[in-house]
Amino acid sequence: HHLTGETVMVALSSVNLLSLASLARQKHPACQIVLAADRDLSGDGQKKAAAAADACEGVVALPPVFGDWNDAFTQYGGEATRKAIYDAIRPPAESPFDTMSEAEFSAMSTSEKAMRIYEHYGEALAVDANGQLLSRYENGVWKVLPPQDFARDVAGLFQRLRAPFSSGKVASVVDTLKLIIPQQEAPSRRLIGFRNGVLDTQNGTFHPHSPSHWMRTLCDVDFTPPVDGETLETHAPAFWRWLDRAAGGRAEKRDVILAALFMVLANRYDWQLFLEVTGPGGSGKSIMAEIATLLAGEDNATSATIETLESPRERAALTGFSLIRLPDQEKWSGDGAGLKAITGGDAVSVDPKYRDAYSTHIPAVILAVNNNPMRFTDRSGGVSRRRVIIHFPEQIAPQERDPQLKDKITRELAVIVRHLMQKFSDPMLARSLLQSQQNSDEALNIKRDADPTFDFIGYLETLPQTSGMYMGNASIIPRNYRKYLYHAYLAYMEANGYRNVLSLKMFGLGLPVMLKEYGLNYEKRHTKQGIQTNLTLKEESYGDWLPKCDDPATT
Structure with a gap:
């Protein structure tokens, strides 16, 4: 009444709201009836107001904050609240x-x-x-x-x-x-959208939707605060069973998987990482992709091939999505230039049919799901800096698989979202977990299996000074596998039946980057005998692939 000067009737409880609305219509049959309702996080106030509005042919006015109109008055003041009331009841403009x-x-x-x-x-x-x-x-x-x-x-x-x-x-x-028309702004990275509003991850406040948030994606669930004692084990049992099995029962691995799901939920493409889930068929990889799709929203996810990322013509199909799934890409081999550009936040060229080409950013998280890891020829470190490999080693027996697992997890999605938001209230914790996974023993072993040159680097160790092996070259005869690093590399490739060896130049360029992934620093010095390094072969080289001493090529 203070704000509008209109006649006001107050329902002291939501229980009698419906009867009061009906009474108001009987008393004032020709008047417009406005229900100044509460905006509840649970949606209860909105539902009861809608039912009352149907009964009295009225309209519902919801405050621009979660709470009641008094909360809006306290937060924004009288003039802004008055405007919000009239904006809420204004009929839609005619076309x-x-x-x-x-x-x-x-x-x-x-x-x-x-x-x-x-x-x-x-x-x-x-x-x-x-x-x-x-x-x-x-x-x-x-x-x-x-x-x-x-x-x-x-x-x-x-x-x-x-x-x-x-x-x-x-x-x-x-x-x-x-x-x-207005130019679209970038959505704030601290906001995560849900069906019933947006969550500010910095201060934990929840707000109604507004065009000024510039949200491009929403999580397809309503956000509600966690209930007392809520845990994944008890309130999301289907998800917990999958998570624990995929992690092999290891708490630290569970945290990494949860961090990856949070990255999808929060659309943190700006972390400049991409996810690659590997493992045998039936290990739970496809469920990971399904959960990620649920968190991103079905309408916000698309499937593609890595060739799609590399081609300006095909990239046109990726605009507007927040999750790009790459299923079954292990047979692909290349430098991943498009993948590096997209995940690195660079503008990429898009050349749609029948339209002029243009450059744009593709703000999406990329999730590859493969039985075996992809093979990248890039040796600059551009891919390795961004790649997060998560391996699911256990193949679930057919009789243990639950064909209804996805549907069960879908029903638990609100619990999963709340847990992710609570666990990663500081989003940088999730990023730190993913970065630590990049050079974990698990990830290194997966990359060693996929890349023979990277596997060879795993047989090297560093010395305190540059008194180790010389780099050497292919023209030195006879070969000395214990003295020259490049000779040792050629011996490893030959012993394991690999044909596509790197040239000396490419081997030398990639060596520091690959050593860094193992946590080793590369040093070298120029001598009269050539470039001497701080590297030497580990003992296991002698038993695994290094030619024996009676080999005539060995000196």
């Missing part, structure tokens, strides 16, 4: 295309036509920083509009008025519209 005539529309300039289209969409359009991709705000999220679909929709508006048009006219209006 100008419902009232305009063909003559009026045809007489307009291109910019005026673009403005009418903007009004038709409720002024809920924005364009990306490159001025190319249009997005529309719907249900708390800015969704990318496929260019061809939007052009057809605009053509449909022309047809509604029976106004003449051509593809050129439609394109001109759309291009002009992009110059008028």
Whole structure:
């Protein structure tokens, strides 16, 4: 009453809200009835208000904060709260295309036509920083509009008025519209979107949706505070069984898997990491991908091949997604230039069919799921700095597999989200866990199995000074496997039947990077006999692959 001057009736309890609403309609049959309801985190207040509004043919006005209208008044003051009340009950604006005539529309300039289209969409359009991709705000999220679909929709508006048009006219209006509407901003990395609002991970506060949050993705669950004593073991048993089995019962491995899922949930593409889950068939890898998809939202995830990441033409299919799954890519081998650029936060070229090429960022987490790890030819460290390998070693017996596991985990999703948010209230803890996994013994062993050169580096150890093996070259005859590092590498490759050896130059360039992954520092000095290093062979080299002393090539 203080804010609006209108007649106010107060329901002292939600129990009598329905009867009070009916009574108000009987007393005031011709008046508009507004239910100034509570916005509850559980959604209970909204549901009861909606039921009461149906009973009295009224409208519901929800405060711009979680709580009641008094909370909004306390937080924002009288004037802002008054405006929020009237904004909440204002009927949706009519589309100008419902009232305009063909003559009026045809007489307009291109910019005026673009403005009418903007009004038709409720002024809920924005364009990306490159001025190319249009997005529309719907249900708390800015969704990318496929260019061809939007052009057809605009053509449909022309047809509604029976106004003449051509593809050129439609394109001109759309291009002009992009110059008028707001430019889309990057969403704050501290905000995580849910169906019922956004969570600020810095201070733990929860807010209703707003276009100004610029959210591009939402987690497809409602967020509610954790209940007392809530644990994964007791409140998400299906998820816990999968997690514990995938981690081999190891607490530290469980934490790494949870950190990877949090990275997907929070869409932390800005960590410049990508996830690769490996393991035999039936080890739970596909469930990992399914859970990640649930956390990102079905509409926000897509499957691709690594060739898609490498091709400007095919990258067009990846825009607008927050999770990119790469299933069964172990047979692929390459330098991963596109993968490095996307995960490194670089702008990449996109060349869609029938449109001009442009550059854009693809803000997505990449999750590869393979029986065997991918093979990268990159030796610069660009891939290894970003790659997080998580191995699921145990193959679950067919009789132990639960065909309903995904459905069971889906029903537990709210508990999983709450646990992830609580466990990683400091997101940098999750990032630290993933970075520690990069050079874990498990990850190193997986990379050794996939890359023979990397495996050879595992047979080296460092000395305190540069008094170890010389680098050598392929022209030194006879070969001396214990003196020359490159000779030892050639011997390892030959002993294991590998044909594609690195040249001396490529071996020398990749050596410091690969040693760093093992936690070793490479040092060298120039002498009259060549480059001498601080490296020597480990004892196991002699039994595993190094030629015996009676080998005529060994001196």
